[in-house]
Amino acid sequence: RSIGPHAVSADDPLPSWNDTDTKTSITSFVQRVTDPDSTDFVEPALRIATFDNDGTLWSEQPFYFQLAFAFDRVKAMAPKHPDWKHTQPFQAVLEGDMKTVMAGGKESLLKIMATTHAGMTSAEFEALAYDWIQTAKHPKTGRLYKDMVYQPMLELLTYLRSNGFKTFIVSGGGIDFMRPWTMETYGIPPEQVVGSSIKTKYQLRDGKPAILRMSDIDFIDDKEGKPIGIHSHIGRRPIFAAGNSDGDWQMLQYATMDHSPSFGLIVHHTDADREWAYDRQSAIGKLDKALDDAPKQGWTVVDMKHDWKQIYPK
Amino acid sequence: RSIGPHAVSADDPLPSWNDTDTKTSITSFVQRVTDPDSTDFVEPALRIATFDNDGTLWSEQPFYFQLAFAFDRVKAMAPKHPDWKHTQPFQAVLEGDMKTVMAGGKESLLKIMATTHAGMTSAEFEALAYDWIQTAKHPKTGRLYKDMVYQPMLELLTYLRSNGFKTFIVSGGGIDFMRPWTMETYGIPPEQVVGSSIKTKYQLRDGKPAILRMSDIDFIDDKEGKPIGIHSHIGRRPIFAAGNSDGDWQMLQYATMDHSPSFGLIVHHTDADREWAYDRQSAIGKLDKALDDAPKQGWTVVDMKHDWKQIYPK
Ligand SMILES: [Ca+2]
Numbered sequence: 245r246s247i248g249p250h251a252v253s254a255d256d257p258l259p260s261w262n263d264t265d266t267k268t269s270i271t272s273f274v275q276r277v278t279d280p281d282s283t284d285f286v287e288p289a290l291r292i293a294t295f296d297n298d299g300t301l302w303s304e305q306p307f308y309f310q311l312a313f314a315f316d317r318v319k320a321m322a323p324k325h326p327d328w329k330h331t332q333p334f335q336a337v338l339e340g341d342m343k344t345v346m347a348g349g350k351e352s353l354l355k356i357m358a359t360t361h362a363g364m365t366s367a368e369f370e371a372l373a374y375d376w377i378q379t380a381k382h383p384k385t386g387r388l389y390k391d392m393v394y395q396p397m398l399e400l401l402t403y404l405r406s407n408g409f410k411t412f413i414v415s416g417g418g419i420d421f422m423r424p425w426t427m428e429t430y431g432i433p434p435e436q437v438v439g440s441s442i443k444t445k446y447q448l449r450d451g452k453p454a455i456l457r458m459s460d461i462d463f464i465d466d467k468e469g470k471p472i473g474i475h476s477h478i479g480r481r482p483i484f485a486a487g488n489s490d491g492d493w494q495m496l497q498y499a500t501m502d503h504s505p506s507f508g509l510i511v512h513h514t515d516a517d518r519e520w521a522y523d524r525q526s527a528i529g530k531l532d533k534a535l536d537d538a539p540k541q542g543w544t545v546v547d548m549k550h551d552w553k554q555i556y557p558k
Numbered sequence: 559r560s561i562g563p564h565a566v567s568a569d570d571p572l573p574s575w576n577d578t579d580t581k582t583s584i585t586s587f588v589q590r591v592t593d594p595d596s597t598d599f600v601e602p603a604l605r606i607a608t609f610d611n612d613g614t615l616w617s618e619q620p621f622y623f624q625l626a627f628a629f630d631r632v633k634a635m636a637p638k639h640p641d642w643k644h645t646q647p648f649q650a651v652l653e654g655d656m657k658t659v660m661a662g663g664k665e666s667l668l669k670i671m672a673t674t675h676a677g678m679t680s681a682e683f684e685a686l687a688y689d690w691i692q693t694a695k696h697p698k699t700g701r702l703y704k705d706m707v708y709q710p711m712l713e714l715l716t717y718l719r720s721n722g723f724k725t726f727i728v729s730g731g732g733i734d735f736m737r738p739w740t741m742e743t744y745g746i747p748p749e750q751v752v753g754s755s756i757k758t759k760y761q762l763r764d765g766k767p768a769i770l771r772m773s774d775i776d777f778i779d780d781k782e783g784k785p786i787g788i789h790s791h792i793g794r795r796p797i798f799a800a801g802n803s804d805g806d807w808q809m810l811q812y813a814t815m816d817h818s819p820s821f822g823l824i825v826h827h828t829d830a831d832r833e834w835a836y837d838r839q840s841a842i843g844k845l846d847k848a849l850d851d852a853p854k855q856g857w858t859v860v861d862m863k864h865d866w867k868q869i870y871p872k
């Protein structure tokens with residue numbers, strides 16, 4: 245089975261979507277903007293679609309998968325850091341004591357991220373991220389993390405591309421963490437991935453050019469950062485944007501408000517049996533203001549439980 | 559006449575290049591990396607080509623064309639700033655006294671840039687840049703600035719794209735200054751333009767999303783900044799890079815050192831009759847260290863006078 249770019253069935257480009265209004269709203273939008281006779285026709289060059297990643301293209305519970313990568317890195321690096329056995333937050337990570345890790349709050353997580361994501365070249369980091377994504381499994385589902393992508397969203401990406409859209413990821417996650425595997429997983433090349441970043445430095449090392457990863461944060465691609473990141477990397481407003489949390493609120497505004505034709509999509513996690521159910525109260529992927537705003541702005545809210553025939557690829 | 563994406567002649571994809579070793583080195587590289595039977599074959603997805611803009615794709619004398627845009631903006635804004643008549647560096651700009659403007663050095667130029675490039679939305683700025691490029695003419699040649707692009711380089715861009723390359727601009731110039739017109743002029747869409755940037759802010763204004771241009775510098779895409787900008791925007795190393803000054807030295811290293819097959823190209827301004835002749839001593843487009851390094855690194859140096867049949871489009 246391939247979960248890369250899919251062939252789109254001529255009969256039904258979105259076979260994992262139930263035949264609900266949600267699906268119709270998507271296909272009718274795509275038909276309008278691609279029909280040269282429609283007043284809503286949009287030139288192919290302007291068919292920019294941006295997708296949040298965590299919770300929109302793949303799962304994000306019980307915590308962002310990039311954090312699982314960071315924890316696995318702590319474990320792999322531990323033999324060279326014997327002091328971590330009795331230094332928080334590393335001790336808690338090594339003991340699998342997530343409660344203590346999370347209790348340390350933002351400061352603990354930043355320490356873990358700086359330790360595991362910096363102090364190496366970008367090529368070295370990319371290899372670590374790529375290797376991890378090939379083998380790491382989610383503790384609850386037992387699936388590879390990369391197989392916890394949403395089949396309906398893979399179909400949507402392919403459907404949009406086959407209709408002349410250029411698809412981008414615009415995620416709060418680390419840009420360099422995602423880029424090594426987004427092409428294989430989503431059919432999205434590195435140059436179409438926008439994300440958070442740390443500062444880097446260019447250096448010649450023994451005659452070899454290297455990008456060094458520093459521990460300072462450069463850019464947070466979340467909330468107001470998403471329109472900024474889109475402007476910086478893409479340079480035009482999307483006509484299609486998909487997200488799942490208040491972190492995507494501004495991106496959805498930027499794509500759709502005073503910008504017609506356009507389409508806003510919110511993935512609402514309503515399926516506790518097949519995935520997770522959460523929204524307004526969730527620590528991860530909190531969806532509150534954007535959900536209130538959706539009817540006013542005409543954004544389409546995907547009810548995972550009712551709109552999706554299938555969650556993950558078979 | 560169109561100076562956008564050109565049709566490539568089957569006989570000769572680079573008709574404005576003389577039949578010299580320079581031309582052969584380019585075509586032989588492209589043949590090798592696109593021939594599936596060659597050991598130098600490169601997958602299309604990895605055929606990334608990056609081009610400096612000023613002095614590489616269009617002229618840059620007697621000063622960067624973006625500066626001419628800034629001076630024209632000062633003139634256009636002057637009626638609302640009566641004090642500029644006796645405030646430097648604006649007074650000198652208004653009086654066309656370039657000597658005094660330049661004598662003010664970096665500080666003066668930064669003041670002019672901040673005044674003319676910030677304090678508006680990105681959409682407003684893009685419209686100003688687009689309008690300017692349609693009509694502004696170079697004082698010496700009388701040509702539109704956008705017609706002072708190099709015909710041989712336009713052919714090279716088209717030739718590379720027709721061989722599966724994705725072409726990017728990586729320029730010290732302002733990313734938002736270039737993006738409005740690079741598609742029409744070079745066939746390069748906004749999302750494939752990397753450049754220097756100022757800080758921006760996202761805001762809803764009367765229910766309309768806007769990116770506000772602040773006056774602080776965000777990123778300088780020059781020298782060490784070029785590999786950083788490439789890493790940030792593209793996420794992979796180019797296999798082809800073209801520049802014309804020491805500002806491109808690190809980009810050329812990044813594309814070619816310890817990275818084979820790859821191609822480095824330097825445009826050497828040697829034609830005082832048809833364009834300008836300058837290199838090691840020039841205030842604009844200084845080419846010194848990269849020129850010394852070229853033979854060691856195997857970079858191809860274009861001798862404009864001898865290698866180019868024609869400079870500008872007819
Ligand atoms: Ca999300």
Ligand SMILES: [Ca+2]
Nearest residue numbers: 610612613803
């Ligand atoms: Ca240059």
